[in-house]
Amino acid sequence: MTRAVLATHNPHKVVEFARIVAATRPDLELIGYDGPEPVEDGVTFAQNALIKARAAAAHTGLAAFADDSGVCVDVLGGAPGVFSAYWAGHRKDDRANRALLLDQISDIADPHRTAHYVSVIALALPGGDEHVVEGVWPGRIAAAVRGDGGFGYDPVFIPDEQPTDAERTVGEWSDEEKTARSHRARAFEALQPLLSLI
Numbered sequence: 001m002t003r004a005v006l007a008t009h010n011p012h013k014v015v016e017f018a019r020i021v022a023a024t025r026p027d028l029e030l031i032g033y034d035g036p037e038p039v040e041d042g043v044t045f046a047q048n049a050l051i052k053a054r055a056a057a058a059h060t061g062l063a064a065f066a067d068d069s070g071v072c073v074d075v076l077g078g079a080p081g082v083f084s085a086y087w088a089g090h091r092k093d094d095r096a097n098r099a100l101l102l103d104q105i106s107d108i109a110d111p112h113r114t115a116h117y118v119s120v121i122a123l124a125l126p127g128g129d130e131h132v133v134e135g136v137w138p139g140r141i142a143a144a145v146r147g148d149g150g151f152g153y154d155p156v157f158i159p160d161e162q163p164t165d166a167e168r169t170v171g172e173w174s175d176e177e178k179t180a181r182s183h184r185a186r187a188f189e190a191l192q193p194l195l196s197l198i
Contacts (some may be wrong), residue, residue, distance in 0.1 A: 002198055006030045007056030007066035009037055012151040016197060019179040020188050023134040025195065035059035039110060045069065045082055046132050048172075049122035052110070057124040071153045073101070073141060075108050081118075084152065098145060098148040100155050105141060115142045119183035121191055123198075131194050135186030147171025150178060 006017055010086060014032060021028050045068040052066035070084030080087040080101065080134040095127040117137040126132050140192035145153045145164040147168045151173030162168065163177045172180055179185060 001029045002027060002195075003029045003031060003067060003131065004063040004198055005033050005056050005060045006080060007033045007052040007064045008032070010079055013184075014066060016182070016184060017065075017188075019175060020182075020185050021058075022107070023179060024188065024192070028195065028198075030065070031062075032114060033060070036107060040068070042068075043082065045118055045120035045134070047120065048082060049120045049132065050124070053122040053124035053130070057126055061126055066122045066124070067119055068122075069117065069183060070142075071117050071157060073099075073105065073113075073115040075105060075112055075114075094152055101141065101153070102144065102156060110140065110143050111141075115129075115139060115141050115157065117153075117183040119187040121184070121187045123191065123194055125197060129197065131191075133187050133189070133190035133194070133196075135183040137181070137183035137186060138153070142169050145169075145171070149173060149175070156180075 006014060007117045017030060021030055021115050033056050038051050040048040040051055042051055048068040049066045053064045056064035070081050072078040085092050088100040119135045120132060122132050137159055139157055142158050143155045155169050157170050158167060163174045
């Protein structure tokens with residue numbers, strides 16, 4: 001069994017990554033990260049993902065994965081973007097973040113509520129090699145919160161590609177549906193050719 005560390009203190013990401021890895025690489029054991037949380041002072045998803053992966057690799061001596069992700073709304077010039085987790089203030093509050101985003105674009109009608117989720121995964125190896133991949137999930141922002149599944153902006157994000165005929169937010173999807181299609185799943189798929197380096 002190959003072991004690597006997932007550089008996050010976000011329990012939602014741990015669960016989601018565990019599902020993705022189990023579905024695609026059952027021989028890869030992702031262990032949790034309990035080390036110090038670095039300051040994420042990058043201005044791009046890639047910079048922040050690398051900051052976290054480097055810190056975890058240095059702390060554990062293992063290959064480390066880190067994800068930095070968010071939702072980018074076209075009419076807001078790509079915001080919240082890297083500020084998605086703290087959009088409504090200095091502490092992570094999914095409900096407040098969603099409420100602020102919906103308020104900011106409340107006067108914008110379809111089809112101008114287009115958006116996309118971005119996940120950038122950085123892989124940092126103990127020897128110093130680093131790799132970055134990206135997954136993008138296009139869609140749009142709903143007019144109101146729908147569903148209580150997922151986390152972050154899931155209950156207001158409507159992906160372009162739906163697993164059924166009904167148009168639903170990710171908050172209304174099953175865990176299995178999200179695991180197969182999400183921005184993190186797409187980024188992890190792009191990472192597959194690099195896993196042999198671990």
